[in-house]
Structure formats: C-alpha cells, structure tokens
Amino acid sequence: MGPWTRFPYDTQDYRYDTAALRRAWERLHVGDAEPWPEDETVQTAWCAYHAGDYQQAVALGLAADAASAAGGLTVASKAQLMQAHYLERSETQRFALFLDAAARAEALAEQEPGNANAHYLLAYALGRYGQGISVARALQQGLGERVKGALETTIRLEPRHADAHTALGAFHAEVIDTLGALLGRTQGASKDAGISMFRTALRLNPGSAITRVEYANGLVMLEGETRLRDAEKLYAEAAQCTPLDATERLHIEVARAELAL
Template sequence: MAKWTAFPYDNADYVHDAAALKKHWARLHAGDAEPWPKDAAVQEAWALFHAGEFRKAVDAGLKAGGGGITAANKAQAIYANYLEKSEKTKLDLFLELAQRAEAQAAAEPKNANAHYLMAYAVGRYGQGISVAKALAQGLGSKVKNALETTIKLAPKHADAHIALGAFHAEVIDKVGKLLGRTQGADAATGLKMFQAALKLNPDSAIAMVEYANGLVMLEGDKRMKEAEQLYAQAAACTPADAMERLDVEMAKAELED
C-alpha cells in the first residue's frame, strides 16, 4: 500500500485513552450514531481514528474485526476524502472500502454504519468518475438505497441525512430536475434532509457545509448569502476530533474562495 499522508494539524486535543473516549463518545459519534464498543481492541481502533491516525486505525480495526471493521472503514473514508493527493489512489481506496462495507452489510444487515459507509464510498467514487457516468452505471440507486436503509436502521444518523441530501442536490445539479426525477432525486426532499441533519447534530460543521453546497446547487445565487452564513458558522465550529478539524478547515477554505 502506498504511503499515507499524515494528518496535517496538531492532534493533541484529539488523543483519548479508553476512559476519555467513553466519556466523549456521544459527542464524537453524534453524526454516525455508532454504539459504544465493548471490545478494547475496537475502542483502540476508534481512538486512533479520532486522533487522526487514519492508517493505524485501518490496521487496528481490521485486526480487531467485528466493530473494528467499521472504525477501519470510516478511517479509510475520511483519509481518502480529505488527505489522499493522488486521484487514482483515492478512487482505489473508495472501491476497496465499498467492497469491504458491502460485505460487512451482507454479514450484518442491521449494522447501520456498514450501509452508510458503503454509500459514502460509492458516492465519493461516483463523484470522482463524474456523477453522470456513475448514474449511468446504476451507482445512484445503490447510494440512495443504502442511505435510506441506514436511516431506517438508525433514525438519528445525522450523517446519513447529510449524505442523502447531498445525493438529491448533486443529481439535480448534474442532470437537471427532470432527469433527476428518474433517479429518485427531488429538491424539496434534499433540503429537508439537510435540515433534519442539523436538527440531529447542530454542532456539525460538515452538515453546515453540505447544506450550503446543496442550497446553491438546488436554488442558485438567490441562496448564496445564506450559504455564506452557513460556511462562516461551520468555520467557527470547535472540532472534537481530527475528522471534524478537517471539516472546519474545509469550511474556512470555502469562505476564502
């Protein structure tokens, strides 16, 4: 495996031992509703993830098995999305992750994050190869179905609401409302999903960023002011871990553009 890019910020605030991890668990997992793992090896994989040690989290999670696979998959997802510089490697990481999460979902059909991380990986892969191409390959319905399954299994899964909102917005933005309808994409549903995500996780910088993106994609320049306010709010968030730090830094970059 190619060398992974290190987390580029100070991670001192994001390093937790098992007791601190348990204490902060509800806040750290407000987005993905992942239950607290009883297995110490799985806890360690999650601690590595939250500290931005993504490569080590993947190795530790796969070695731990069970719930550790979820930690490994999330670490690979966040690393590929934010830190991998090679487009080809990024797509390879998403493909590998999609296959692993799909196998996990087949083995544990009630594991909400197996479905969610499969959708995340397929969605990001689709963006990488072009949304139109991904839709032609039937990847759109795969993402939509997996996210709807996630929400059915875990109604408080804020991140799945964000991703489903982004699905509706992206499809309509790329192929238009009429063709979007054939993919099950609907502007009103998309906006409702973003709003639900922020209700479930009001401190989520990524929910604010994706909602801002969605507003502009679905409603154009007339919502630009609102979008800029959301970017500013996201940039002012206090991150609880390495992933949230990457979200906040992305919001800052959006504001500068």
C-alpha cells in the same frame, strides 16, 4: 501500500485514551450513532481514528475483525474513507481506497444487515467515488441508485443517523444539479426532499460543521446563486465550530477554504 499522508494539524486536543473516549463517545458519534464498542482493540482503533491516525486505525480495526471482534470493520472503513477523501493526493490511490472500502462495507452489510453504519459507509464510499469520476458518469453506472438505497436503509435502521441525512440531502442536490429537476425525478431526486434531509441532519446534530458545508453546497445546487448569501452564512457557522477530533477539524478547514475563495 506505503505510509499514508499524515494528518496536517496538531493533534494534541484530539488524543483520547479509552476512558476519555468513553466519556466523549456520545458527542463524538452523534453524527453516525455508532454504538460503544466492547472490544479493547476496537476502542484503541477509534482512539487512533479520532486523533487523525487513519492508517493505524485501519490496521487495528482489521486486526480486531480478524479476531472476530464486532466493530472492527466499521472503524477501519471509516478511517480509510476519511484518508481517501481528505488526505490522499493520488487520484488513482484515492479511487482504490474508495472501492476497497466499498467492498468491505458491502460484505459487512451482507453479514450484518441490521448494521446501519455498514450501509452508510457503503453509500459514502460509492458516493465519494462517484463524485471523483463525475456524478453524470456515476449515475450512468447505476451508482446513484445504490447510494440512495444504502442511505435510505441506514435511516430506516437508525433514524437518528445525522450523517446519512446529510449524505442523502447531498445526493438529491447533486443529481438535480447534474440532470435538472425533471430528469432528476428518474433517479428519485427532488429539491424538497434534499432540503428536508439537510434540515433534519442539523436538528439531529446541531453542532456539525460538515452538515453545514454540505447544506451550503446543496442550497446553491438546488436553488442557484440566489442562495449564495445563505450558503456563505452556513460556511461561516461551520468555520466557527469547535472540533472535538481530527475529522471534525478537516470539515472545518473545508469551510474555511470556501470562505477564502
């Protein structure tokens, strides 16, 4: 694999050394509740991740995992997924990155069934892949059940996992938008559950831009154009968030792009 597409914005404000990363860790990881890693290589991998150097984060994370350091696969998988979803231009390569990360996360979940983020990253990888091939096709392939199950496991293991609540809200919204409320029940989806998940995510992580973006999308999918004004308000709030790292900056740019449409 050649060099990955570089993060397109200035990264000066997102570059942490390990001491600064430790001080900012709780705020940076309020969304995924990832515990502080003790291994120095994993810490350096997270520094690369937060600076938007996703390829370096993957390399360091995999190297740490090869040395049996806890947390290496988590940072490697998350970095690969952000690269795939936000920066990879080739659809073929994007799908390959999603599926590779899904296989890695699934193996980690089997090895460490109590690792909440292993289950979350599996759900994220399969969910984004499913969006890419179309939600209807993904549901036909049984991916919806796997995504929902992995997210519910994440929340059971770590109830403070705001990102999992956001993703589960998006699951309910996309299934209902694709199948309708009645058929959506066959996939375990409901409007009330979706709205509840988004609200919980915002309560757990009130400064999250991505939760606002997904909530805005979900409102329109669940309740139609009557909620467009509410969705626009959420996009505007997301666009005004202050990013603490490269990934948050990408989330905010998504909101700005929605407002520009």
